[in-house]
Amino acid sequence: MTNKILIVDDERVIRLYLQKNLASRGFDILTCETGEEAVDVYARETPDAVLLDLKLAGMSGIEVLKKIRLVDENAMIIIITAHGMVTTAVQAMKLGAYDFIEKPFGIEQITLILKNVLESSKLKREVQRIKREQKERYGFDNIIGTSKVMQDLFKMMEKLCQSDTSCVLFQGESGTGKDMFAKLLHYQSIRGDKPFIEINCTAIPEILMENELFGHERSAFTDAKAMKKGLFELADGGSIFLDEIGDMPISAQSKLLKVIDTQTFKRLGGTKDISVDVRIIAATNKDLARLVKDGKFREDLYYRLMVIPVSLCPLRERREDIIPLSKYFIDAFNRKLRGKIQRITPEAAELLINYPWPGNVRELKNVIERISILETGDTLLPEHLPIEMNGSPVSFNTPSSLNIPLSQDGVSLEKIEEGLIRQALNLAHGNQSKAAALLSMSRDTLRYRIKKFGIRT
Structure with missing residues (x-):
């Protein structure tokens, strides 16, 4: 993108000299003879930098500087001053001018200052953009x-x-x-x-x-x-x-x-x-x-x-916020990861609401992110949730104290086995070697049963 430079000088020779030489160096040039015209052109064109002569017919360079900065407080203005007017140029710097240059000057001198101005302006705009994003975020x-x-x-x-x-x-x-x-x-x-x-x-x-x-x-x-x-x-x-x-x-x-x-x-x-x-x-x-x-x-x-x-209260003490938060994170990860989840089943919602969330909002965000990465469907189901949220609660301490209620209809040993495996995996935080040790079985045997029961780890 070509940088736009506004030249403000009442001397036609200076304007033409700067216009010709800066245009040949790739700049898009606007010129003005008076201060009044310069203020109007700046408001309309918003150039990237201004070369402003201090001594103008009519409105002075200092007044032009003030008025342009009322239009745009971030305006990048370089003052052009005659020899012996350095004091006035310093006054202009205090009023917000970026730099000044004394006549006579070479085009290379002007070009170097413009490059510095434009780089500084670019950095300033980037900082402002980041600040706006942070304020919004x-x-x-x-x-x-x-x-x-x-x-x-x-x-x-x-x-x-x-x-x-x-x-x-x-x-x-x-x-x-x-x-x-x-x-x-x-x-x-x-x-x-x-x-x-x-x-x-x-x-x-x-x-x-x-x-x-x-x-x-x-x-x-x-x-x-x-x-x-x-x-x-x-x-x-x-x-x-x-x-x-x-x-x-x-x-x-x-x-x-x-x-x-x-x-x-x-x-x-x-x-x-x-x-x-x-x-x-x-x-x-x-x-x-x-x-x-x-x-x-x-x-x-x-x-x-x-x-x-x-x-800040824990998530378990504001359970009515869990589903809105889940939907918020789903939408965010759909955008970021191109996920497809559009809804949560009532059964999955119940599990989300009833889980105690020891890691609070951060844990909920991590769970939704994991599901967004691994699952390809458009519905969040109970089986998508981690085992500690979806496992069958079977209570045991030692083999001798294992207490499982037996009804007249009998009990499924496979269901008991599946519940024990889920709980062991939960206690071991998903580490299969530790879970196998808790169940006194080899890791290969545990992996076989995990596959058999379709347990997600």
Whole structure:
């Protein structure tokens, strides 16, 4: 695609010179003699860059700059200035111009500046596109929940997004969506255009935690050959998400407490306080109050984080959301994986609703994804579901305590055998070697029976 350049200069010789030489280099050229005309042409044509002479007849270059930026605050404008007008050019830069060039200039000089401008514009547009996608992806419309508990949560989140409180703590089991709500809180707030920095406190060794969060000065330790900014500095103006904060080392907790209280910190090896404007979003699946009692979490930090706690309930406590969530994931994977599932049978729906979902929404998503990949039909059936959801519940502890009710009509030994195999596979999380060991049979024998009974693994 050809880049469109608008040239604004009241000297006809300059306009023709730039038009001829830049057109020969592959640019699509528009020209204007006056500032008034330039503003109209920009609004109509939205060029990729503007070459704007400061000294124009009528409206000045500075006024043209201001008016174009009212039309488009991201306009990429290069100022052309006569010798001795550098001060005015600097004023233009402060008003939003990208760069300036003094007359006389060579065409190669202009071409190089234009290439830099266009590359910068491309990167800026890409960043803006990503930000728009993130804001849309982590919006309220993409969170499924018709239950009262979810509706109450949405109302609370809307209030939090409109405020700018310094700390928010999400609490809930694994898979309840703590990271998703943290991103929603950031991208739907006034900080949404600023950085969102995420760190998993479990994944960072204790010895590296402070360095990751706060950075270091040159020579702070043996391998510190250059200054490094920490995640708090990189998140300045935006949000930092401390996932699994219950696993943060005590040594780092004290520094975090200072950031919450003063919005300042020191890099490792540094003496200067660095100020940041950061919203701290934390999440945990642990009982922080218990960790405080056990001496594993600072009590003062606990109370700072608990100013606005947000509890995310497990999926088993909002069962009315299970089928809508399932349908949402089916639609998503149909698009992504070209799946064909269009409906869920009542029997499969009952199994989905009654299953306790220890892995919560994440587990449900994984189950639907697996079915979307493996199954080719248009209907989700009970046999498509994992064995722990679809197995026959046969209770046993030891052979001597095996208690199976026997009616006057008798009992099918094959049904009992099938139920035991399903339960063993469930206990072994699908591992056939472990299941065979539980049943005191060889793996080959187990595989034969799995095939015989048509058990999906």
